[in-house]
Amino acid sequence: MDQSRRNALKGIASSATVGLAGCLGSQTVPSTATTTATTTSADSETVRAAFVYHDVVGDFGWQWAHEQGRRTIEAEFEWLETEIFEKSDPTESERRFEQYAQRGFDIIFATSYDYMDPVYSVAPDFPDVKFEHCSGYKERENMGRYFGRMYQPRFLSGIAAGLLTEQDDIGYVAAYPIPEVIRGINAFALGIAEVAQDATVRVHYTNTWSDATIESDAAETLMGDGADVIAQHQNYPAAAQRASEAGIWAIGYNSPMGDIVGENYVTSPIWDWSVFYRDAVTQVYNERWEPDFFWKGLESGIVGLSDWGPNVPTSVIDQVKEERERILNGDQAIWAGTAYESATDAELYTEMNDYVDNVVVDSEG
Structure with missing residues (x-):
């Protein structure tokens, strides 16, 4: 690549970033790799990036959202070559990350929380490889970490839930009681409290990220006890589907789920990982x-809400839009009036273990 070509490409890459500022559990399945490169040149100016997924990409959810981010940046940059590794079992991933690092990648994105310790262990042995870990809290000289302030769209979806509930009883199907999940539950509950002060959020933990039967049953239990809105922190859309089938308002997560959930779909807090990957x-x-910690919010575009369901009233949509603007201009402090009002980012990220007042844990799975 000649110097003028190199400079031109760098200019394109730099201009693309102007204005831009867990997660899932283990599955014991073999690793597979898929090459999807736009550039196959061995030229030294090519950046080679690996994306490691604990499951198959699929049509929705956590891996799907990361894969959309990868595909977006791959299409943007002529100098970028990418490869994906699906079904990389976290319990065997230290050995696998050693293998990936030996293949000459410039940067490796580890997209599951369970990859944190394996990557932390492997990174010092490959100082010329950059590692980025999603949703964790450990760093090294060649290991950064990244996430997004998902609690902001969670709060907004709570506004919608509070406006839609008639029974003041809202169910939440959640995977595990860890800070990431509790942070989302609390933000959702605080959004509800803004517009429905007497409403309660009842949480049912499933102890799984991806089990459609368990998640559907959890939604059924919450609805049987009176919930007329169901939200979730799960990879599958099963809880939202079950709610919609029962004529109950349903809120998804991770990716747009309207086509799957049906006419009682409200919205989903979703990710646009291309913001960070770019x-x-x-x-x-x-x-x-x-190596640093990328943790940006609505202002960057890495988190947001999906399109609205077909039957959500315009008045609800408009009020949520207003609240979104209040967050963006600093007029809405989500944690104000709670025990987390003065919490640092580090405390919000790693130490949120208690619930706000309008949350009740019905079941821990």
Whole structure:
């Protein structure tokens, strides 16, 4: 690649970033790799990036959202070559990350929380490889971490739930009682409290990220006890589907789920991982990458709400839009008036273990 070509490409990469500022559990399945490169050149100016998924990509959910981010940046940058590794079992992933690092990747994105310790262990042995871990809390000289302030769209979906409930009884199907999940539950409940002060959020833990039967049964239990809105922190849309089939308002997560859930769909707090991936690969290309913690919110576009369901009243949509603007302009402090009002980002991220007042845990799975 000649110098003028290199500079032109770097200019494109830099301009693409102007204005831009867990997660899932283990599954014991073999690892597979799929190459999806736009550039196959061995030229030294190519950035090679690996994306490691604990499950298959599928048509919805956590892996799907990460894969959309990868595909977006792959289409943008001629100098970028990517490869995906699906079904990389976290219980065997230290060995697998050693293998990935030996294949000459410039940067490796580990997209499951359960990859944190294996990557932390492997990274020092490969100082020329950059590692990025999603949703964790450990860093090294060549290991950064990334996530998004999902609690902001969770709060907004809570506004919608509070406006839609008639029984003041809202169910929440959740995977595990860890800070990431509790943070989302609390933000959702605080959104509800803004518009429905007498409403309660009842949480049913499933102790799984991805089990359609268990998640559907949890929704059924919550509805049987009186919930007329169901939200979720699960990878599958099963809880939302069950609620919609029963004529109950349903809120998804991770990816747009309207086509799957049906006419009682409300919205989903969703991810646009391309916001971070674009930043990261451009920094590698420009030799400016440093290990840090990327944790941005609505202002960056990494988190947001999906399109609205067909039957959500316009008045609800308009009020949520107003609240979104209040968050963006600093007029809405989500944690104000709670025990977390003065919490640092580190405390919000790793130490949220208690619930706000209008949350009741019905079941821990």
